[in-house]
Amino acid sequence: MTMRTAEAIAAIPMHHGLMLAAILFALGVIGVLVRRNLIFILMSIEIMLNAAGLAFVVAGARWEQADGQVMLIFILAVAAVEVSVGLALLLLLHRRFQTLDADAVSKMRG
Numbered sequence: 001m002t003m004r005t006a007e008a009i010a011a012i013p014m015h016h017g018l019m020l021a022a023i024l025f026a027l028g029v030i031g032v033l034v035r036r037n038l039i040f041i042l043m044s045i046e047i048m049l050n051a052a053g054l055a056f057v058v059a060g061a062r063w064e065q066a067d068g069q070v071m072l073i074f075i076l077a078v079a080a081v082e083v084s085v086g087l088a089l090l091l092l093l094h095r096r097f098q099t100l101d102a103d104a105v106s107k108m109r110g
Contacts, residue, residue, distance in 0.1 A: 017058030
């Protein structure tokens, strides 16, 4: 009586998966808006990307299409690029300003 993974995912009601994705996305938005540390802001963006990926997988499993998994792979690639570029920028900002506080590095200097 073992279910395949795709069948097990399809057995989960769609609104439960979408509700979890919405909660994760909201947590990511709150993290971006509330946090001042740039690393936490980067992590919050990762949470939002994963929430979007979860929504695609749930919708793809519901309609038995592979499009959700394809979009998840695309989102994972975008997330990997975002992390690499983001961490490189954070290193440069930390070298220049000696802090990762978003308020401290947001001041324009002429």
